[in-house]
Amino acid sequence: MLERGCEPVELSIVMPCLNEAETVRICVEKGVRFLRENGVVGEVIVADNGSTDGSQELALGAGARVVDVKDRGYGNALREGMRSARGRYLAMGDADDSYDFLGLGPFLERLRAGDDLVMGNRFRGGIRPRAMPPLHRYLGNPVLTGIGRLFFRSPVGDFHCGLRALSREAFDRLELRTGGMEFASEMVVKATLLGMRISEVPTVLSPDGRSRPPHLRSWRDGWRHLRFLLLYSPRWLFLYPGLSLLAVGGGVGVWLLPGPRQLGGVTLDVHTLLYAALAVIMGLQTVMFAVFTKAYGSARGLLPLDPMFERWRGRLSLELGLACGVVLFLFGLGEAAWAVMSWRRVEFGPLEPTRTLRLVIPSLVLMTTGLQVVFGSFFLSVLGLDTGGGRRGGRGE
Numbered sequence: 001m002l003e004r005g006c007e008p009v010e011l012s013i014v015m016p017c018l019n020e021a022e023t024v025r026i027c028v029e030k031g032v033r034f035l036r037e038n039g040v041v042g043e044v045i046v047a048d049n050g051s052t053d054g055s056q057e058l059a060l061g062a063g064a065r066v067v068d069v070k071d072r073g074y075g076n077a078l079r080e081g082m083r084s085a086r087g088r089y090l091a092m093g094d095a096d097d098s099y100d101f102l103g104l105g106p107f108l109e110r111l112r113a114g115d116d117l118v119m120g121n122r123f124r125g126g127i128r129p130r131a132m133p134p135l136h137r138y139l140g141n142p143v144l145t146g147i148g149r150l151f152f153r154s155p156v157g158d159f160h161c162g163l164r165a166l167s168r169e170a171f172d173r174l175e176l177r178t179g180g181m182e183f184a185s186e187m188v189v190k191a192t193l194l195g196m197r198i199s200e201v202p203t204v205l206s207p208d209g210r211s212r213p214p215h216l217r218s219w220r221d222g223w224r225h226l227r228f229l230l231l232y233s234p235r236w237l238f239l240y241p242g243l244s245l246l247a248v249g250g251g252v253g254v255w256l257l258p259g260p261r262q263l264g265g266v267t268l269d270v271h272t273l274l275y276a277a278l279a280v281i282m283g284l285q286t287v288m289f290a291v292f293t294k295a296y297g298s299a300r301g302l303l304p305l306d307p308m309f310e311r312w313r314g315r316l317s318l319e320l321g322l323a324c325g326v327v328l329f330l331f332g333l334g335e336a337a338w339a340v341m342s343w344r345r346v347e348f349g350p351l352e353p354t355r356t357l358r359l360v361i362p363s364l365v366l367m368t369t370g371l372q373v374v375f376g377s378f379f380l381s382v383l384g385l386d387t388g389g390g391r392r393g394g395r396g397e
Contacts, residue, residue: 011035011042011108012087015064015095016077021053023097023209028062030101038105046095047081049073055095075183079176091165096208098131099163106201107165116170116196119156119188120163120203131205135218144225148185151233154192156200160184160225163203170196175301181221182228189232193304232303234293242286249279253365257358270357277365284369288376295383313380321377325370332366335359 013031017024024046031044046059046066056066069080082090089111093099099120110118127137145159162184166174174190176183191198208214230237253276255261260269295313297303339359343351 007041008088009041009043009086011040011089011091011104012082012085013042013044013091013093013101013104014078014081014085015044015046015093016049016074016081017046017051017055017059017095018049018072018077019051019053019055019212020095020210021051021055021058022211024055024095025058025062026209027093027095027097027101028059028064031104032063034102034104038108040108042087043085045081045085047077047084049077071179073179073183074181075176075186076179078183079179082171085168088168089165090168090171091163093163094208096210096214098206098208100204100206103203104165107163110199110201111165111167114197115167115199117166117187117191117198118164119158119198119200120161121156121158121200122161122203122205123158124200125202125204127205128207131207133218140218140222144185144222144229147226147229148188151229151236152189152192154188155198156188156192158200159188161203161205166191178228180224181216182224185225185228186232189229190304234290234297234303238286238290238293242283242288242290245279245283245286247283249276249281249283252276253280253362257362259358260354270354270361273357273361277361280365281368281372284372288372291380292376292383295380299383313384316377316380318377318381321380322374325373325375325377327370328366328373329370332363332368332370335363335366339363 013035015024015027015031020027028044028046034040035042035044044062044064046056046064047069048056048059048066049069049072056068059066067081067084069077071080078092082092089108091101091104091107093101107118107120122132123141132141141158141160145157148154148159149156164187166187170191173194173196174187176186176190178186188198253273256268256270256273256276260267262268291313294303294306294309298305298309336359339356342356342359
């Protein structure tokens with residue numbers, strides 16, 4: 001730790017640690033050296049996650065302040081370490097000597113210039129031989145970063161770089177919650193959605209100094225990152241798939257309603273019409289899941305407030321939803337009555353299936369979607385009863 005008198009701490013360097021006896025000392029020493037050589041009033045914090053190899057004593061001896069974190073997990077360790085930090089700016093990096101804490105100068109410069117979050121970028125700075133497995137370098141990181149950039153229009157080119165820095169104000173606004181490796185994605189996604197100033201610094205990744213395997217598990221932690229990106233984007237998880245189902249199902253259904261159609265050498269008839277109807281029903285339900293998720297996430301502070309969504313939602317009252325749902329249901333009921341009348345004309349005897357199903361299938365779709373809209377409107381109104389829970393500004397996802 002490097003503090004001078006009563007001067008406020010400018011930079012806190014936070015390192016998560018779980019049995020890093022081989023490398024934690026050199027990492028802390030580099031952090032302390034950076035602060036001393038650059039005249040920065042700061043501290044080095046090791047957020048220990050239950051080490052049993054003496055990492056805590058080694059960190060203390062090297063000049064760090066050790067914070068014990070009971071809840072296991074990369075995110076839990078970093079979050080608690082940052083909460084206990086006293087600096088105006090917070091830098092984070094792994095305690096395995098894969099990142100050089102002597103290179104924090106550009107990060108601090110960007111923070112002083114007013115950036116909220118400064119990300120390291122290993123693909124711009126350089127990845128040394130054997131520092132990153134090929135699976136992570138050529139598949140995991142590029143794919144997950146690409147998904148994050150697509151889903152959230154984020155400017156970050158390396159979502160999972162372990163060396164990054166942010167202001168204390170930004171950390172407080174982010175309200176980070178995840179406890180595992182997906183903490184890295186959560187920080188970038190929330191900063192993007194909240195419209196924070198984000199910049200990148202080229203960062204070199206070196207082979208870590210441990211003799212044991214890393215804590216990271218490629219497929220398990222990769223899935224946790226992907227799951228977070230999906231759950232945090234109702235638009236990509238629900239809305240776009242639902243609209244696609246509605247468009248394809250509705251288009252095919254309208255095309256087949258007049259009669260059988262030839263497509264190449266194949267005849268499409270009521271069987272295809274039935275699957276098109278199913279696509280419409282599933283599509284509407286999926287779109288409604290998107291609306292429910294967005295409403296709940298905004299009300300509970302899990303998703304930033306989206307002004308456009310709120311304006312759209314404000315125009316849709318419960319009564320309007322009920323009216324639309326009832327109209328759809330009545331149209332379906334009327335078509336069902338028409339089908340019954342057609343059956344009556346043959347004295348309730350055998351019917352020609354392909355003709356009758358062209359009445360029955362649309363009737364079922366209209367009645368089903370009508371009920372979906374009615375009950376969905378009630379459910380959305382129930383979600384709207386909870387107007388507390390940390391609603392925040394942001395440009396939404």
